[in-house]
Amino acid sequence: METITWQDVSFEKTPELVEVAELVEAFHKWLSEHDHLERGQLITEANAALSETEKRDDVVDVEAILTVEFEEFLPLDRRYLATLANGLELVCVAEENASVRRTWIEPGPITDYVSFSRTESTARTAPPSRPDATGAYLANETVHEDPEAGEVNVIPTETPDEQIKKVADEIERLRDRENWEYEDFAVVLKQSGSAVIETLRAFQQTGVPTESSTVTGFGDDPAIRELLQVVRYLAADDDDIRIELLEASVLDESILASIEQMEGLSSPLRRWATESNMKVRIAEETSPLNVRAQFGNVRRAFAMAEFVEDTSFIETTWKSFASMLERAHEYAPQQNQTSSTELDGGVRVDHLQAIKNGTFRAVFLLDIVDEEYPGSPSLTRLFSQERLSEMPDYPGVTQVEAEDVTNTFPTSSTASSRSFRRYHAEHARRRLAIGATAAGDRLYFCLYNHKDTALEERAQPSRFLTDAYRQLPWVKEATEPEIRSERRAEEYLLSRIDNALADVRRSHSQDVTVSLDEVETELSEIQHLLSESGTRGEQLRDALQARIEFAAGGIRRD
Template identity: 60%
Template sequence: MSDHASHRQFDGTLVTAPFGGENVERTARDEYRTLLDEHDSEDVLVVTGAPTSTDTFRGALGTELPGAATPYVTSLVVHATDVLNQTDDRVILSDALRRELLHRFLADYEWETEYLQRASDQPSFIKDVDAVMGTLSWQTITPEETPELRDITAALDAFHEWLAEHDHMERGQLISEALDVLSGDARDDVVDFEAVLAVEFEEFFPLDRAYLDALAGDCDLVCIAEENASVRRTWVESGPVTDYVSFSESRCGASEAPSTRPAATAAYFAEETVPVDPEAGSVSILATDSSDEQLAEVANEIEELVAQPNWNYGNIAVATKQSGSTVTDTIEVLERTGIPAESTTVTGFGDDPAIRELLAVVRHLAADEEDEVPDRGPELDTERLDRVSDIYSLEDAVRWWATDSGLKERIAERSTPLDARAQFGNVRRAFRMAEFLEETEFVDATWESFEDMLERAHEYAPQQNQTSATDLDDGVRVDHLQAIKNESFRAVFLVNLVDGEYPGDPFLTRLFPTERVASMPDYPGVTELHEPDVDATFPTTSTASSRPFARYHTEHARRRLAVGAGAADEHLYCCLYEYEDTALEERAQASRFLTEVYNRLSWVTEADDPHITSEQAAEDFLLSRVDDALAEVRRANSRDVTVSLDDLEAELGEVQDLLDKSGARGEELRKALRARVEFANGEVRR
């Protein structure tokens, strides 16, 4: 998609900041201060590329304002939403409702191309088409060469028309629809500022750049682009953003050497520069045997950090390469060990006990009398269910059931405050779905429809939600690397740093084979590539592959690591495992990028042997160590060798200290230990 036809001329200033969050914030403060010499703070609009980074820039620029004044900071998507809320009566669908309607729209859709007709029989087809449609919608791209992509675009246009007939639109239309408003007579009604400062300009898509141009109009415009840092835009457009734009004035922002080891490591990932050791902060490699042990070790290390004064869970992030199930699996492991976790890219809808309970009720009410009532979920009060079924309104019925069954009280009693807030949020989302069914003409307001909608929301919970920032409540942040760009955490854990993941294989969609996608000139992603495209986009060289497509996606994976490492203020943990979780226990290679930084940067060290700091870790260690010791003794017995118990005694001493402090819980673990020994000795049977 690297087509320079979208070249745009801006009347304003482009400031390029050298790679690194410190340089970007320093440059943003300098430019903001200059704008404040000419304008009041309420007349300067600051626009970010992503909703997740608005808080970062609000905080960084707030230091330039006196007292309690706060900068006027928003993101492109949020600004476009505000414009349409003022000028358009159409309802903007949430991601969950849009997905539900798209499923229903595509269920009987007649595809033109034979390939899509055949593919539509696959269970994952709608999910896969949905992902491609989402990209087309957000970028307003019209493929012209590939018949299947033209077919998908026609379906997307028909879907948008269907939504418009019912006065709805999807979030992917926000920028393009708001651009129409800003390009028309209503612009003066929605624009109330004199200057625009655009940060993260390196991530602006062609459509975003058109929106910014219309938004700025005759106002003073300053754009800040970070060099060698684009991950979102370079997924769909190669080269630096400066290849696609011209400004009346250009200059370089302030540059200083990285002040911490995590920042210096990020700079090496991004540009292969070897900075002087900043001697502040730490970069540790956390290696374990298996991927399960890797997450257990991460949880243990997190507990050790928050045990220190002035640390809390909100100071810490765990970053994965992809969104979806990788994020939800990580959240699940952390929460099982008692660590609160949260995410901006996935909802907890899929594993929320409150939603499971609500879903069981809806399944029961949706079942015909002849149907066998599903036996999934908790026991239900049939008398209460009979009363619910007599209530005419779906929304009133589910709200009454939640109140009468004491669902809210039970959430509050059984959950930590953070979990309770998340579960209340999910229940409110379910209420909104019921309300939507009542108000829309798209779908019948029946228990069957509500069941379909809840089931699908439950199934799709791990899907990426790229359109809005989520309110966060100070748990450990778990997200994919791109989502933490320009945020800062005292400690960041980059997980799964094995070669199969970084770089892994190039992957754009499940809808078409990778080789086919690589040759599609009009696919909404970087596909047809030549050597100069790779060299213009990345200064790094990490692989000997002669194929530009493979090289490009290898360097892109490396840059994502740079963005993740840059989010760590004090401690960066690079986590990996030695064996894949397969029956064959295949050995996993350390990521080539990690091997390189370990060899080139003197401050990247292997983590110390971890201390046992959490009860979960103590339990796992204690029981597994006892098993290992008993096995060792049995082996020694059969081979007639001597075993020293001194090492075992020393290792268990640390656990013993923790158990002594754990009161009743410690006693439970001691009982588990005794039971383990008795079982091993054959004194008891399972």
């Protein structure tokens, strides 16, 4: 439904899509009756308003329009641009063999859909670095001379978890040796959504700060949970329910009593945030990289309260607002995809399309296995691939002919005979090229040998990586990095304790000799290191003590 709205497409051939479109039309009609508009309708409405206005010169007060990244303009974007640029000089800049967003919707180069009075092509130059040359090979199958600048490394690991740990170690090694900042690094995945969320969490556990266009959302925000408790309390009619809410939370009853006497919804909610010292608590209890996101979520809750106050078809009561906030909290993903532009200095963790035309000193491309690159086409979960490939009007590339593949991609790296699978395999290769060209000095292909499944299924390296490894002599396996990240250091520290205790126990049962002097020396060095490490050292000291007591039988697991 969202795709239909954003692309402003109509359906007449596929019965399932016609039914979905009818639902969208009914929804938009209902919104219009209540003076509202879905965000996806904005370009369509702007195009209509611009076409119908008699005062165009007052609206479009420019003499020329410069459009960049034109290779990604969808049909609706192009219609709006044509209306906007009517009678003006228009210059569009597009990159060849680089479209990933538009080619997901329509095949072929964009020049097949538009015409200009004059076209120019810039002269091709040799790639300045090995990452650029690797990206060019993935995009065009062009093998260039070795630029000798930069590095392209492969990081193989046994499991996806170990992949994250090795990347974190390499980031810390480069920061230590090259004096780079965290914002110089990008960790990139093929898909957005849960894959990015899980990777963000994994890096947070290693102690590496992160940033992303994927930011903390309603589903996992303690500030929103607190506001939800306040709203539930004010909406409750039963005193017993209120008592239960107070007992299950840290709400201040005196503040609740004072704001309950106020009129409206947004003002009492803001009063709670002020008098309960919420802003200070968020700043003190949350890492700097997440504070801005939480403040943004609180502002969104205030805006929702104002919406209920100002909208005539929703009753302005705490009960109706509680219903809205609960639904937003329940159905929101733990992380929301946004177009964040103000980032705060951590390692960038995102999907490939989000870093297009960005540049980082080092880029780590994760999960370079055949199951991901090329993987299987994943246009929608609503319909099977067989049904999808038969839908001529689906808003995506489904009915594909052989010439569509050759017109869209200069590469031919899949053995599949089906044009549908070939098209989307080449699309995956192009996305990999986009990630490679974002690397300035260093590019890393990261992969694992076994999946995180009960059967430990074996994962095959991506066919694209295998091909590049054969054709490009500068693609090499990375050397084993030293332990640099906090998480790996903790694991190593705990493992040394375990190994020392195991050696001592083994000396009794296996008649082997263990030097207690060496064990004592090693433990003394660890003790000294922890003493110099402040609060974090104290926490590790407690963990080590618990480890020793557990091994000695002094404590047990519940």
